[in-house]
Amino acid sequence: MSRAHKYDVIVVGAGGAGLMAARYAAQNPNVTVAVISKLYPTRSHTGAAQGGVGAALGNVTEDYPEWHAFDTVKGGDYLTDQDVAEMFAYDVIESVIELEHMGLPFSRTPEGKIAQRKFGGHTREFGKSAVERACYAADRTGHMILQTLYQQSIKDNVIFFNEFHVLDILMVDGECRGVVAYELATGELHTFQAKSTIIASGGNGRMFKVTSNAHALTGDLQSVVYRRGIPIEDPEFYQFHPTGLYKIGVLLTEGARGEGGILRNKDGERFMERYAPTIKDLAPRDMVSRSMYLEIREGRGAGPDNDYILLDLTHIDGHIIEERLPDITEFARIYLGVDPIREPVPVQPTAHYAMGGIPTTIDTNVIMDGQNTIVPGLYAAGEVACASLHGANRLGTNSLGDLIVFGRRAGRFASKYAEKRDFPDLPSDAQDFSRNLLDKALNGSGTEKVATIRKELQNTMMDNASVFRTDELLGKQIEIVKELQERYKQIGVEDKGKQYNTELMEALELGFLLDNAEQLVYAAFNRKESRGAHSHEDYKDRDDENWLKHTLVYKADKGVQIDYKPVTLGKYEPKPRVY
Amino acid sequence: MKVNVKIKRFNPEADKRPYWSEYSLDVRETDRVLDVINQIKWEMDGSLSYRRSCAHGICGSDAMLINGVNRLACKILVKDLGAEISVEPIRGLPVLKDLIVDMEPFFDSYKAVLPFFINEDPEPPTERYQSPEDREIFDATTKCILCAACTTSCPVFWTNGRYIGPAAIVNAHRFIFDSRDHGADERLQIMNQSNGLWRCRTAYNCTEACPRDIPITKAIEEVKRELLWRRA
Known part of the structure; x- marks a missing residue:
């Protein structure tokens, strides 16, 4: 295979956002498109999403996009850009219908429409009560989205470079001209020259010990662009999903509570009644995760070590559980030996989703700074990106919505840009940076082990920078991350081979992951307030006067630098967030 | 608990034919076979190669022949297999390296x-x-x-x-x-x-x-x- 490639549009990542972007880019007959993915496309973590995709179809009860937009803004603790939320709430309706037209096998209402159920933070009439907005396919909605989009990509003859690991983006004169990727099968570097590059490579949850995220989710591109001077927006806002399986973090959908599931402490008390009297167990995830931690901290956790909470589905008809929640029922049975139909399931908050990411405009153009200066030729969509839809806390189901809405926009805008542009030249040293990364990992002294550093990172991030934060713990974690970065320079790999050197790949991923941790802890230490998922015990209140602004974290020569970007406000005035 | 794990290995850059590597290690009964294989890779033998991603049976990366039966390594627990565990690549597709086959x-x-x-x-x-x-x-x-x-x-x-x-x-x-x-x-x-x-x-x-x-x-x-x- 030739190692120099040329496509009008390159998509990095083959999950929901990447496949949607590729599909839309390819609909433009004047451009060529290829997708580069670290995994086979169907292995992408979109497939692990369970509960549904929120869209105000109103199939079960009355619903309107205005309500959805409001819920998204309030759910994001008013850090959501309101123009983005409004566009999204309308666009996601069209996108869901489009998925159905692509054949997605949604569950159905008795009349044959797309079935919908309740989900956290989604309400009718601006907060009055929970509303059925999550369009679902049993509890494998993400799987069905991923499969459907991959099926369409076969129909559309999309070109894939599977098991190619992107190590660098080619920035020349402030614009992006493509990427460099490492082919896992051969150990060769490939250069991809592109007029438009779309980044859709997913999240970074593997920096935490307990996570719902796949092993592959190491924030590679969040680091690659950061090393090239592009900032990361709002990385301090990291979502912990309330219901991960105890100790292993495997996700149990919020849809379980949407179907009537209840969280209980060791006394059997439905404690969410105290924290969110109106919507109780269906409060947004940041609030529920905090409430669970507080219950545990105050000695009301269940189990021999009083360190978990119980997700109780036993009062729900067993047939409904088997029909609408079959996968999570199986997870509980296999991994914990607990049958949810008969007994409550031990759960704990699990690291789940990055609200922040590579900053983009509403049109998915990557931006450089607080003045929205666009990086020509570079686009981002999905979890890796931050269009500021989710603000300080994402609502359940809005991640799948994000993928299809922003993936589609990225494909459209990136192909339109590519169409009117010639191929820009690549520098002759295009691969040097990547080659250097590989050489360092392959030829390092080996006095440090990748697995050891990674484990220390995951343990300390969990202890010092997860649901509750303090100045002291974050300050400590900054020092720990610095120390781990130093030690990382001394890693080595035993496997010096070229073919499927997965040890080398893990070493590179850890380097990326450390950058992600750096972004998160610096931004979290810097933000002296509590907002959404960033819960700071030394600054317990939201401080709109000083902190109603987005963080931008840069890697500069003299260390980590922080800047800000204003929040786009709109008709929803910031108010105290009660549910 | 102590387990003995036999893994069929093949590195096209070094080996003419496949061979078995054996590892003895302490694991928890509730560990997934994938956790065990990870532990081997991370602590004992970095060159061991296999595919994995989601680790809970949804992504489909880690189908392997485990104790003679095709399963996902992330969906079978040690306690369901006992102390003797054998792992081979799935059959009928060309082996590229260790447990990785040509899909x-x-x-x-x-x-x-x-x-x-x-x-x-x-x-x-x-x-x-x-x-x-x-x-x-x-x-x-x-x-x-x-x-x-x-x-x-x-x-x-x-x-x-x-x-x-x-x-x-x-x-x-x-x-x-x-x-x-x-x-x-x-x-x-x-x-x-x-x-x-x-x-x-x-x-x-x-x-x-x-x-x-x-x-x-x-x-x-x-x-x-x-x-x-x-x-x-």
Whole structure:
């Protein structure tokens, strides 16, 4: 295979956002498109999403996009850009219908429409009560989205470079001209020259010990662009999903509570009644995760070590559980030996989703700074990106919505840009940076082990920078991350081979992951307030006067630098967030 | 608990033929086999190579032959296997390195059955309606994660690598029985070819191997019957 490639549009990542972007880019007959993915496309973590995709179809009860937009803004603790939320709430309706037209096998209402159920933070009439907005396919909605989009990509003859690991983006004169990727099968570097590059490579949850995220989710591109001077927006806002399986973090959908599931402490008390009297167990995830931690901290956790909470589905008809929640029922049975139909399931908050990411405009153009200066030729969509839809806390189901809405926009805008542009030249040293990364990992002294550093990172991030934060713990974690970065320079790999050197790949991923941790802890230490998922015990209140602004974290020569970007406000005035 | 793990190894850059590596290590009973393999890679032998991603049976990366049965390494626990564990690559696909096999022939068979929604009618402004009963007919086959555990457990596939295999038929079933889809005739014709579904000898290995509990043999029989009825 030739190692120099040329496509009008390159998509990095083959999950929901990447496949949607590729599909839309390819609909433009004047451009060529290829997708580069670290995994086979169907292995992408979109497939692990369970509960549904929120869209105000109103199939079960009355619903309107205005309500959805409001819920998204309030759910994001008013850090959501309101123009983005409004566009999204309308666009996601069209996108869901489009998925159905692509054949997605949604569950159905008795009349044959797309079935919908309740989900956290989604309400009718601006907060009055929970509303059925999550369009679902049993509890494998993400799987069905991923499969459907991959099926369409076969129909559309999309070109894939599977098991190619992107190590660098080619920035020349402030614009992006493509990427460099490492082919896992051969150990060769490939250069991809592109007029438009779309980044859709997913999240970074593997920096935490307990996570719902796949092993592959190491924030590679969040680091690659950061090393090239592009900032990361709002990385301090990291979502912990309330219901991960105890100790292993495997996700149990919020849809379980949407179907009537209840969280209980060791006394059997439905404690969410105290924290969110109106919507109780269906409060947004940041609030529920905090409430669970507080219950545990105050000695009301269940189990021999009083360190978990119980997700109780036993009062729900067993047939409904088997029909609408079959996968999570199986997870509980296999991994914990607990049958949810008969007994409550031990759960704990699990690291789940990055609200922040590579900053983009509403049109998915990557931006450089607080003045929205666009990086020509570079686009981002999905979890890796931050269009500021989710603000300080994402609502359940809005991640799948994000993928299809922003993936589609990225494909459209990136192909339109590519169409009117010639191929820009690549520098002759295009691969040097990547080659250097590989050489360092392959030829390092080996006095440090990748697995050891990674484990220390995951343990300390969990202890010092997860649901509750303090100045002291974050300050400590900054020092720990610095120390781990130093030690990382001394890693080595035993496997010096070229073919499927997965040890080398893990070493590179850890380097990326450390950058992600750096972004998160610096931004979290810097933000002296509590907002959404960033819960700071030394600054317990939201401080709109000083902190109603987005963080931008840069890697500069003299260390980590922080800047800000204003929040786009709109008709929803910031108010105290009660549910 | 202490486990002895035997893993079939092959490095194309160094080895002429596969060999077994043995490892003895302490693990928890509740560990997944994937956790055990990870522990070996991270603490004992960095060169051990395999695919993995989601670690809970959804992405389909880590199908392996574990104690003689095709399973996902992330969906089988140590306590269900005991102290002696053997791990080999799934059979019938070329081994590239250790537990990594060439998935291209598998995906080629999948692609051959037109595994995508076909309906050229003008799209309605809303969703296409489908009754819950019609949706239920193909529910099981929508669960497929393309892990290849079924196809690589099939004795017919072992002897004839050109047989499209159970996974491809499962995915054809998913569309053939979808009331909204119009591509059934085309797919059934493909199924009817010499390396198509008539090669199935109902060995049931696929059904037993499926980590998603899809009743695969039943699905294959349903496609066979559909083909006969449409011919009649």
